[in-house]
Amino acid sequence: MTLETKKNAFIELGKFLSQFTEAGNAQKEDVLGNDIFFDSFVDLILLTQSHNGWYTPEQVYFALQSWSEALTQENLNTWLNAYDLNAVSEKTVALILAGNIPLVGFHDFLSVLICGHRALIKLSSNDQHLLPFLAKYLIHVQAEFSKKIIFAEGKLENFDLVIATGSNNTARYFEFYFKDKPSIIRKSRNSIAILNGGETKEQLTALGEDIFRYFGLGCRNVSKLFVPKGYVFDPFFEAMFAYQGVIHYEKYANNYDYNKAVFLMSNFKLLDNGFLTIKEDASHASPISSVFYEFYDNLADLDQKLQQEEENIQCIVSNNLIANSIAFGQTQKPNLWDYADNVDTITFLLIT
Template identity: 35%
Template sequence: MKPDCIIDVLDKLGSIISNFLSLSEEERVAKYPELSTAVLDCHEQNSWFVKPFVINSLKGVSQWLNKDKLWSFYNENRIKFAKTPKTIGLIMAGNIPLVGFHDFIIVLLTGNKAVVKLSSKDTILLPTLVSYLEKDFPEIAKHISFVQEITDNIDALIASGTNNTMSYFSYKYGQIPSILRGSRNSVAVITGNETAEEIEELTKDICLYFGMGCRSVSKIYLPDEECIKQIQDSLSAYSWMTNHKDWSDNLRFQKAMMLTKGETFYDCGPVIMIQESKLNSPMSVVHFEIYKSIEEVKKSLKALDSMVQCVVGDAKIDNSWVPFGKSQYPDINDFADRINTCDFIMQL
């Protein structure tokens, strides 16, 4: 397949997802029964994949899948379509739905073959989407395969997971060119001048996908503790999360632990906030740190750069910061860990 054909395929997928999202529940079932079933089955397979978050993941990837954006991305990254396709192994994490989709489309856009090992926690959604493509573009099947295990019969590997799994992959696939992504977190910076709407948007960055993504905000820099009240009020939009058994169990456990230790915390409904300098926070907990100046924050973030996926805040302070509410909606040019996967693949 040629570049224009691949882009036609991905544009078609974008249309399918966008049409699906625009329909009522009854219309979705009638027109896209397989995808409707997949959305429900995702939750049966993985209790963390609740329907609103699965729908949100489809919304997130659909924004990349239109001809104009794909051609712009293709040209901006000076993609050289492979004359002889290479085989790229993709090991996908299962923390949020479709978490490896960006790698998947880049392998296709560069003219290569994707050999995909899905997480056991997320085996339904991507194959369902691919099945729709194969109906109209049967030749795409030559570029995509799903496997139980990635062998060393590949030209390169892109894998995402925890730091522990990355150590294992580094050992197992050490002789193969690879991008290995371990654990990262994201942070937010509050100045105290935010609007109510911006704070409401921040709650998306905290709560979407139960805070399990590398782009989920696990720590907030605050000028003072008075800012917490506004965050606390806005988090009520996600109070439904406390009805999720596993989340609720974690929340109760964390509260009990802190009460036992005599630690002070803020009960914000679906999450609790505690003053803590560490970047990584336990599930259902958001850390906060009080700062004296923005320059102090920038210095702290520079030291943490290798552990931070993105920073949410006012782009007027730093143009690399992501607007409130947008951390879980990365642009197609937002490469994970700031490693350009197009360049990596084309240099093989």
């Protein structure tokens, strides 16, 4: 397959995904394979929550729309024009995928196939259905992908490279097990937001998207706030009120009740609005339904501190308070060229 052939197949996939929204699913006449795949995908979206309670239709639709917006000719060209993909020696790349949010491993899947490699995929037990369905659609659009996509049922064997995502504990296992293979091993990371008290209500409301999307389960979700000394949290809580409906999801509510009880029994000082607790804590990793916060004296010192902790941070959100920060509400909409952990996957797949 030529690069253009592969790109066109993913563009068709993007068009297919664009039909599925929380507002309603509507077939478009120019989309390939709707007669075979459309109704089945609607059914799968509705069934996904029975496979994983965190994968509500709302969250799945958001993931699908995000990928439909990413998989355009313009975006693919902008991303790939920086690389020479014309002389790739085909390899088999083992992909060990996480399952914390819907299609969290899709970028690795896309990267491997667009480079011309074979993808040997080990799915997470928490996300067993969405990617195989999209793989079937790709194969329908371009039959040669059938030779490039393998879903492993048991032990991974006969591969050249590894991209594995997991917790800090599983990463240690991956590093030992795959020590003889070129690899990208991703560990746990968290995202943070820096506030200075000058944020508008609209910006703080957008920050709620960074906190609550996917119930806070993603590494791009904001789990920690840095605020100036004397910061008043009232505007923050007022903005968060727009997301109060999250408490009606049983799994989230159970986590809220449990984590709040643990904090209170430990005599921690909390701020609480009935669906979110915030707690002063030096850690970046807060539990579901909670956000940690920490005071800072000045931005220069904070910037230096965060540079020292960059291996634990995925994204930084602010109103341009620090270099390379992301605007409020944008953490879950990365561009194709925004690599996890700032590790260029395409370069790894080309030079190894």
